[in-house]
Each structure stands twice: as C-alpha cells, then as structure tokens.
Amino acid sequence: MxxxxxxxxxxxxxxxxxxxxxxxxxxxxxxxxxxxxxxDSILSEYKFTNVYRVCDRVSQYLVKNVIYSDKDKFIPKDQILRVLLFKIFNRIDTWQYLENRLGTIKFDNFDEKYISLLLEERIKKQPIFSAAYLMTGTHSTYSSGFIYKHEKWLHMLKTEIMNDEIVDRILNSRSLSELYEILINCTFIGPFLAYQYAIDLNYTEIINFDENSxxxxxxxxxxxxxxxxxxxxxxxxxxxxxxxxxxxxxxxxxxxxxxxxxxxxxxxxxxxxxxxxxxxxxxxxxxxxxxxxxxxxxxKFKRKSDEIDFLFPPKWNLTLD
Known part of the structure; x- marks a missing residue:
C-alpha cells in the first residue's frame, strides 16, 4: 500500500x-x-527544469535544430545518429562546434576518429559534456586503446548502434519499452540514459510511441x-x-x-x-x-540573454496561442 x-x-x-x-x-x-x-524565493534563486521536459532549452534545441531543421535532407539513419550524437554530449555549444567544423552532420560524414580529434582540441578550452547527466567512461570493453571518454562514446555509437542491424531494430521497434531495451544493451548506456535517449528519439517522425506507455x-x-x-x-x-x-x-x-x-x-x-x-x-x-x-x-538560476521560440514535435498537433 x-x-x-x-x-x-x-x-x-x-x-x-x-x-x-x-x-x-x-x-x-x-x-x-x-x-x-x-x-517563491527558492524558484527565484535556484535553477529548476520546466514541468515539461520538451520545454527545456537543450530539448528545444534538439527538436528545432537537430531534428526538424532541414529534416527532409536526412534519412532515418541520419536522424538516429544526429539525435544520439547530440545527446551524448547534451551541450548546444559542442554540437555547434562540430557542425561548424564538419558541416551538416549525417551518417555519410560521421568519422569517429576525426570528430574525436576535434573534440580533443575543444576539451582543452572548455567542457564538451553536459553536467546534467553522469556519463561514465569506464568499461572493460574499452579498457585499452582509448585515452579520452569521448573517444569511447563515439566508438560505441559507431560500432554498437550505427550498424544496420541495430538501426533496423530501432526503426522496427514496436514500443517505447522495446526501444529502451535496445539502447540499454549498449556499453555505457544504463537504465536512465536508455530511457532519456528513447524519449529523444521519440521526438522524431521516424518513431512514434505514447510517452505514457x-x-x-x-x-x-x-x-x-x-x-x-x-x-x-x-x-x-x-x-x-x-x-x-x-x-x-x-x-x-x-x-x-x-x-x-x-x-x-x-x-x-x-x-x-x-x-x-x-x-x-x-x-x-x-x-x-x-x-x-x-x-x-x-x-543557481542564471538568466539567458536569448529567448526560446518554442517548437514542439508536429505529430503532437499542438496549437500555439
């Protein structure tokens, strides 16, 4: 009870x-x-997320800039890559840095070694991972041959997810829980991240499950x-x-x-x-x-200089006032 x-x-x-x-x-x-x-002095002083996850700044950037900006240019495999690559680092400035150096990120130009070198330079100046999620970088599978945590994550993304078998399983998943099970079997991705990534992929048009399921x-x-x-x-x-x-x-x-x-x-x-x-x-x-x-x-709460022009997944059919 x-x-x-x-x-x-x-x-x-x-x-x-x-x-x-x-x-x-x-x-x-x-x-x-x-x-x-x-x-409310507590809400005024400290940083809290929105009630709706999709309204937070990073989620809005994901929806607008990573998923739905020029979406017709991307095949489903591109969409999966873009969402997961963005969410691994979960920082807008890291994504912008990579796209400024690489151009529009697609599966065809996803070179894990070159991206790793770019991030190796970036990390000398500022963080590349968000502090929002605890991102482990330790696993026996990746105990040798890698120096940086981002190298391991990029290799995991390339070899464990962005292969035809797993991409097909993601695209053919029949439920949010099945998508979660696919992701949780990947190195470094535990229960919480698998769920978060499943929700992020579910913002796209290639997957459509009820968030209440x-x-x-x-x-x-x-x-x-x-x-x-x-x-x-x-x-x-x-x-x-x-x-x-x-x-x-x-x-x-x-x-x-x-x-x-x-x-x-x-x-x-x-x-x-x-x-x-x-x-x-x-x-x-x-x-x-x-x-x-x-x-x-x-x-602590810190004001941002730029406003968010909200965009929600079109499949939600929300009518903004």
Whole structure:
C-alpha cells in the first residue's frame, strides 16, 4: 500500500503549478528576471527544469535544430545518429562546434576518429559534456586503446548502434519499452540514459510511441519519491509515477492547486518523473530536515540573454496561442 507523506507531497503539486506559471509568465512577457515572475524565493534563486521536459532549452534545441531543421535532407539513419550524437554530449555549444567544423552532420560524414580529434582540441578550452547527466567512461570493453571518454562514446555509437542491424531494430521497434531495451544493451548506456535517449528519439517522425506507455525513474526522481512517500510497499518507483499520473486531478483538487497545461497536452510520465527529481531539489531548501541523499542545490538560476521560440514535435498537433 502506498503511504503518502502529505507535508512533502503537496509541494510536488505546488512545484508543478508554480513552475508552469513561471513558464507562462516568461513566455507571455518575454521577461528573463525570475524574481518578477514568482514570489517563491527558492524558484527565484535556484535553477529548476520546466514541468515539461520538451520545454527545456537543450530539448528545444534538439527538436528545432537537430531534428526538424532541414529534416527532409536526412534519412532515418541520419536522424538516429544526429539525435544520439547530440545527446551524448547534451551541450548546444559542442554540437555547434562540430557542425561548424564538419558541416551538416549525417551518417555519410560521421568519422569517429576525426570528430574525436576535434573534440580533443575543444576539451582543452572548455567542457564538451553536459553536467546534467553522469556519463561514465569506464568499461572493460574499452579498457585499452582509448585515452579520452569521448573517444569511447563515439566508438560505441559507431560500432554498437550505427550498424544496420541495430538501426533496423530501432526503426522496427514496436514500443517505447522495446526501444529502451535496445539502447540499454549498449556499453555505457544504463537504465536512465536508455530511457532519456528513447524519449529523444521519440521526438522524431521516424518513431512514434505514447510517452505514457513506459517510464523509468532516475536517481533524482527516486529521491523525490522517497521524500513524498513514507512507504511504497510492493510497488516500484515507476508504479508510483504511474499512480501519480492516474490520480493527478484528485490530488490537485485535494491540495487546492491548479495547472495550465501545455497547449492542451497534459504532462506525461517523463514529465512527472522529472518533476519528482525537481521536487527533491526544492525540498532540500523547503524541508531541509527531510534528508534523502544530497543536502543542497548546486545550481543557481542564471538568466539567458536569448529567448526560446518554442517548437514542439508536429505529430503532437499542438496549437500555439
């Protein structure tokens, strides 16, 4: 039986409401200053993702610039390569650097050794990997013959994914969970990354699965769930996320919160998973005595100089106001 920790769980619902209100205020006012968008000092001071994963800056760049910009130039194999290569580093500036040096990235011009040399030069000046995900570079398969972590990831991408057999399996996968299973069998790709990459590939037109059909809880989401629930009994963390989705309207009414969704699209399991992770961070300040794992929030909010002109996967059929 699920036992909710009421005093913590209500902040999960609150976070979703207030963070979404900030999104709409910023989108409507084109205002960068968080303090003018919310009276919540925690949300003003610290960095939090959007309620909807697709609205975050890196996801928006992926959708607009990597997937849908000149998409007719790319065959499905190109699309898979572009999405996974971008997401391995998960940094906009790394992708821009590579395309400036290589031109439009396609399978035909994917030279892992040359790209590795380019990144070897790049890493002398600045990071090439995002700090958002923990990217391991240690595995017995790649214990010799490689110096840099990016070399190993590029070789893994080229040999373990971008071969005809795996590409065909990806394109012919019948569910989000099957796509996840294909990816998790690759070196370096654990459960969390396999799920994230499956969602990213699902933004394209070559794959189309319901985001509510499968979820995998990451470490941050697990911490958030442990704070919001006293006991989850026999249920998995993924079950808790699905339970949250199924009972969202009940809990909003119970705690007195409202929510303006994304142009008619309700948050899906990936979004609710992310919100548990963000609630864990929020509660580190709001309820500091409720300790599960990390004790402080590391990243402060920093305003960006450029606005996001939002684009969502056309297959979602969202009508922007």
């Amino acid at each position: 699920l036992r909710i920790r009421e005093e913590a769980f209500k902040w999960y619902l609150y976070f979703m409401q207030e963070r979404m209100n900030i999104f709409w205020e910023r989108n409507n006012k084109k205002n960068h200053f968080m303090s003018s968008l919310t009276n 499968f979820v995998m809880a990451g470490i941050g989401a697990i911490r958030g769930i442990k704070k919001c629930f006293i006991d989850i009994g026999k249920y998995s963390y993924e079950d808790v996320i699905k339970y949250t989705a199924d009972n969202m309207e009940f809990f909003r009414e119970k705690y007195g919160y409202s929510f303006k969704n994304l142009y008619g699209r309700a948050p899906t399991l990936i979004d609710l998973q992310n919100c548990y992770c963000e609630t864990d961070k929020y509660l580190r300040v709001k309820m500091p005595d409720l300790i599960v794992g990390n004790k402080r929030i590391k990243q």
